Amino acid sequence: MTNISADFVIKLALILILSILPSLVYLLIFKTAKKRWQTRLRRAQILSNHQHYRERLNRDFYSYSRQLYSESDRRRPVTKYFIGDTTCINNARSPYIRCAINPEGPCDGCVHYQKHHT
Numbered sequence: 001m002t003n004i005s006a007d008f009v010i011k012l013a014l015i016l017i018l019s020i021l022p023s024l025v026y027l028l029i030f031k032t033a034k035k036r037w038q039t040r041l042r043r044a045q046i047l048s049n050h051q052h053y054r055e056r057l058n059r060d061f062y063s064y065s066r067q068l069y070s071e072s073d074r075r076r077p078v079t080k081y082f083i084g085d086t087t088c089i090n091n092a093r094s095p096y097i098r099c100a101i102n103p104e105g106p107c108d109g110c111v112h113y114q115k116h117h118t
Contacts, residue, residue, distance in 0.1 A: 089114040 084091050084098030085107035091099060098105040101112045 085110075085113070087116050088112075089116045091116075 081095045082091065082093050083095060084105060086093070088099065088107065088110075090101050090112055091107075092103070097103045098107060099110070099112070102110055107113070
């Protein structure tokens, strides 16, 4: 029993290596797939948080603008910084542009004038 041939040892080592090899390949593939899955999950979470933030920002903006232009209150928005005739429905309500149709103005005698119904 002490005389084990070199050929037998080589065959035994080859059998052990071949039996362990599928497990090593599986672990390598599993590790790369897990990293890819985690990266995709992280990206989806970031996009979801960004989308949630944008939706919340839009919701807050529209609720704020509804407060300013609420028809139930019958209050007019602050016109201190608007140029042009703010009683016109086509007024851009901007400090830079007078009208959505006729940006340069003037508002006096404009053919596009329509009274804002409040």
